[in-house]
Amino acid sequence: MEPHRPTKRRANAVAEEAEDRLSALPDDLLHSILREVPLKYAVRTSALSRRWPRLWLRALASSPVLDFSDRDFARCQPAAQAVATVRRCLRRQAKRGAALDAFRVAFRSPASGFKSDIVSWVAAALARGAREVAVDLTPTRWRRAIGDDWGLMDVDESAFLELPADLFRATNSLVRLALVRCSLRAVPLGAPGLLRRLELVGCLGVMDFWFIVPALESFVFHGDITYFGADSLIVNFGATAPALRDAYLSIIGFVYTYTDPDYYEAHCFAYYSLLTCVAHATILTICSVGLQHIDAARATAATMDVTEQQRLLYLLRNPLIDATLAFRMDLPNLQELQLLMPSLCDDDVDRIAGFFEFTRPPIMGRLFIRLSGGKASCASGGGGGTIVGMAGEDEDDAYIASNSDLVLDHLKFIKLVNFRGTRCEVHLLEFVVSRAPALEQLVLVTVEGEGVLGDEQMKIVQDRVMAMQTASPVFCVVVCRHSEDGSRSPAHTRFYHEE
Known part of the structure; x- marks a missing residue:
């Protein structure tokens, strides 16, 4: 005999009873509860009563943190409805004059019609004095390969969010900026002296992204430095950040078949150039593909005469690389090193050994x-x-x-x-x-x-x-x-x- 299953009528009765108990609470108490509830659970309360959407929207709009980065938020409702929810919360919060400390949003493969909305949200958050902005547009499916390549990222530029040139030009209070799957080709990030954490994951146009951030303490980079069809192959930090504490540089999963030797060479030197910009950090995470690029850059530099090295350094536009050092690198402050090794073969072991020979970190303890x-x-x-x-x-x-x-x-x-x-x-x-x-x-x-x-x-x-x-x-x-x-x-x- 099959076990007794609750009927639909019985389930509705249970839901009504739960609604009655919750609805009996005063609005102020419900409001304070909802402010502490993750967004995905707050959204689900809308099914209980018509009263609940008004309550959690009010709670969210009065919060200094607008966090729409939970994947379930976008998954549990149509994209247009999710966009309307974000728009409504921002509008209500601005109307109430509430402080905005952080704005975070994440969507899977947003329709092109919503990209302008996301840009306007970021602009509004910056104008409101947000100290943290995070935009994550990770696609529904990243193409991955099995084996040593560890994946290929689709570089269809239409899937990226193009950030306008004037987005960060105005004075702002930004302390943390995290961008996933955005295009930075038109963005010159200014130097208000506040930005302390910068995270770039799977972004286009990094080689054209010029930023001068003297207060930067933490830098995360996961992606490809150069892409086919790019106008330039330069990673340029402008000036190094003297306050930099930690850096994470990974290009795992962004592997291509290089038919042009010059492109591969430029790619290797671009990673090397990027590493020199963070060489004074106390904490560093690098990857196996980066070690391969460093090894290739050193091998190529060893075959060049001084004139060729100087020409290459001019193309890299990195004042931190001294041709007279034969592409050596110092890590004077490094205390902690992490190596990400998705595969480990004899060549990888040799490259790790070569990296230590190359850098000889004097005070590394971990x-x-x-x-x-x-x-x-x-x-x-x-x-x-x-x-x-x-x-x-x-x-x-x-x-x-x-x-x-x-x-x-x-x-x-x-x-x-x-x-x-x-x-x-x-x-x-x-x-x-x-x-x-x-x-x-x-x-x-x-x-x-x-x-x-x-x-x-x-x-x-x-x-x-x-x-x-x-x-x-x-x-x-x-x-x-x-x-x-x-x-x-x-x-x-x-x-x-x-x-």
Whole structure:
């Protein structure tokens, strides 16, 4: 016999009872409750009574934060209705004269007819003195590839929101600006001296985006620096930000087949140029594709004479690069480095080693390495998903260790996430721990899902690491699962290529 199911009439009765209980509360109390409720839940209350839309719109319009960034807000109603809701809230708040501290909005693939609305919302928020503006137009589906390429982004410019040239010219109070899937080709960002956090994700026209932000403390960049058909291939910060604390530079998922060698060369030097602009940061996150570009830029520069290098530097228009240094780079303030490695092969290990040789960070104390949580990828040398045995079983284990006099004498903490114990991972660990005489703790967080390590395998990993030839006489090795990890996390914990 089937279990008793509530009838539609019964369900309606329950809803009416809930409405009666809630509606019995005073408006002021309901208003204060709704101000603390996430927008998606407030919107759903509209189904309870005609009274509720008026209440939550009133609550939202009086709030200093207009946050429409919840994906469920746009998903649970037609796009035109969502746009009308945002427009109504902004109008009501302006009419009430309420302060506006933050304006955030997110839509999936908005219709072209609504783009002008979004621009007008941003302009209105800036005019109202908003300290934070976030616009996220991530498309419904980002085209992704499986394997080392880690995805291709559609560069159809019609899908991007074109920001007008005069949007940021007026004096404003902006402290945080976050843009996803916008076109910046016409935008010269001024220097009011207030902007402290800038986030650019999947945006067009970054090479033409000129910004002078002396107060900038945090910079996030995830996307492609150059695009086919662009008028210029320049990433220009104008002037470096002396207050910069942290920078996140990732181009994972923005991979193209370069038929023009000159374009590939310009692409590599553009990433290098971007990195030099944030080289004075204390916290830095970079990616495997960026390491590849840096390596290619250095190799190309080594074949150039002084005249060719000077010509290239002129094209980059970056005063922070000195041709007399043969494209060396200093990271004088770097205390924390995070490497995003969606794949790890012998070449990747070599590039990481080359990056440390290239930069030799003098005071780096923390190193985080994040591997892919999916299927292991090790393009050369095997070891894609197997645990490496005890020391001495692999004759190539020390092939990096003898190549350098590099010493990372301030490095005290290393954390590798999604560890499998592959040959390439072990090589990388051996390279780092053999150059860290002050190392105090090594944390290996094992991969979940496919390739998960059992207790016996985790013990093998720990024994193997303890048997390594290390520079530090005593350091603690922790091998754990994600659920067991209680160690410190990196400053950057949002990984855009995994979203």
